[in-house]
Amino acid sequence: MGMSYPSVPGRPAPAPVCYRHPDRTTYAQCNRCGRYVCGDCMRAAAVGHQCVDCVRAGAASVRQPRTQLGGRLHGSGQPVVTYTLIGINVVMFILQMASGQLERELTLWPPAVADGEVYRLVTSAFLHYGAMHILFNMWALYVVGPPLEMALGRLRFGLLYGLSALGGSLLVYLLSPINTATAGASGAIFGLFGATFVIGRRLNLDVRWVVILIGLNLVITFVAPLAGAGQISWQGHLGGLAAGALVAAAFVYAPARQRNAVAAAVTAGFLAMFVALVWWRTGVLLEMFGGAIILS
Numbered sequence: 154m155g156m157s158y159p160s161v162p163g164r165p166a167p168a169p170v171c172y173r174h175p176d177r178t179t180y181a182q183c184n185r186c187g188r189y190v191c192g193d194c195m196r197a198a199a200v201g202h203q204c205v206d207c208v209r210a211g212a213a214s215v216r217q218p219r220t221q222l223g224g225r226l227h228g229s230g231q232p233v234v235t236y237t238l239i240g241i242n243v244v245m246f247i248l249q250m251a252s253g254q255l256e257r258e259l260t261l262w263p264p265a266v267a268d269g270e271v272y273r274l275v276t277s278a279f280l281h282y283g284a285m286h287i288l289f290n291m292w293a294l295y296v297v298g299p300p301l302e303m304a305l306g307r308l309r310f311g312l313l314y315g316l317s318a319l320g321g322s323l324l325v326y327l328l329s330p331i332n333t334a335t336a337g338a339s340g341a342i343f344g345l346f347g348a349t350f351v352i353g354r355r356l357n358l359d360v361r362w363v364v365i366l367i368g369l370n371l372v373i374t375f376v377a378p379l380a381g382a383g384q385i386s387w388q389g390h391l392g393g394l395a396a397g398a399l400v401a402a403a404f405v406y407a408p409a410r411q412r413n414a415v416a417a418a419v420t421a422g423f424l425a426m427f428v429a430l431v432w433w434r435t436g437v438l439l440e441m442f443g444g445a446i447i448l449s
Contacts, residue, residue, distance in 0.1 A: 172204070183207055234307045235298030238314060239291050242338055245279040246287050256280060260334040261325055267438035271431065274326065278318040280336035290338045297345045304352055309404050309416050313397060316423050317344020320396025321389035323427055327434050328388045331441075340389040343370070344397025351401040367394070396423070 171177045171191035179191045184201035196208045249255045261277035281287035302310040321340015329335060346367050353360035374387050400419060407415035 232299035232302040234311050234314070235294060235302050238298070239294055242279055242281070242287060242291060242294075246281050249280055256336070260336040261322055262334040263326055263329065263331045263434075263438060264442070266326060266431075267435045267442075274319065274322040274431070277322060277336045278338055278341060281338070282336060286337060290342050293342045294338070294345070297342075297349055301345060301348060301352070305401075305404060309412075312416060312420055313344065313348055313400050313404070314341050316400050316420065317341045317348075317393045317397040319423070319427055320344060321386075321393035323396075323430060324388040324392025325386055326431060329386065331438065333384070335386045335389060337386070337389065339386065340393030341397075343367075343390045343393035344400070346370070347394045347396075347398030348401035351398050352405055355405045 168178045169180060169189040171179050171194055172188040173194050174191050177191040179189050181190055181192075181195060181202065182188065183190055183195075183204040184198060185203045185207040188204055190202070190204045194205050195202045196205060198208070259273060259276035259280055261273050266273050281290065298310075298314075301313070305313065318338065318341035321343065322335075325335045325340075346363065350360050350363045350367065353363060371390070374385050374390050377385050400423065403419040404412070404416055
């Protein structure tokens with residue numbers, strides 16, 4: 154509402170001043186609250202002008218639009234989680250190249266995990282064997298990450314990536330030869346491939362390209378070692394693919410009002426299963442080594 158000033162008979166009323174700058178005379182008023190505003194405190198509105206405080210209050214009361222699957226359409230439009238994950242992988246690769254010990258200490262080597270170094274199940278997903286390895290994985294993350302992050306929202310996308318990476322590490326720990334060390338974000342990337350397929354089906358989109366992409370990568374996974382192109386962890390790829398598809402299905406088929414509760418329950422259930430299977434596999438390996446593992 155407008156401000157009133159006491160008047161003295163025979164003396165003109167004082168000129169109104171800006172509510173934020175009392176030293177500035179102004180006759181412009183905010184169309185929302187009626188306060189007087191100077192040019193610096195005036196903002197254009199749909200009708201007339203508003204003061205900066207009313208503009209902020211109005212922006213805070215506007216609900217951010219969401220995608221069909223509950224993702225929040227952020228004003229910046231930037232896939233922050235995707236770019237952060239790429240950055241972490243690149244930094245870890247640089248450190249890995251600078252220190253020969255890092256690869257030895259953080260890759261997924263089953264005897265070391267059974268000996269108590271369980272953190273390798275996580276750290277191995279951020280290491281890579283060579284430039285081509287990390288370039289392919291980061292390119293794939295750069296391509297499929299942003300649309301998934303927009304569709305699901307940052308939190309659920311981060312959970313999807315993490316659970317896919319753990320799914321890949323879990324199957325490696327359960328099934329890979331104990332004398333091999335595994336590293337790479339491929340499990341998480343395959344999880345994103347699986348999630349892209351699930352979300353595409355949920356939205357009735359053409360998913361043939363995803364099927365072809367997954368098929369080609371699985372062919373490479375199993376054929377490349379036979380052609381002498383080095384070992385590729387099929388366990389990590391399949392584990393990540395299955396985890397990503399299952400987690401995405403739980404996220405996108407959940408009722409709209411229960412999305413957060415379902416995401417929390419799925420994450421807790423997956424982690425509980427992960428811990429149980431790691432504990433079981435550790436017991437098997439310890440029994441194989443006679444109850445004690447000597448790392449050389």
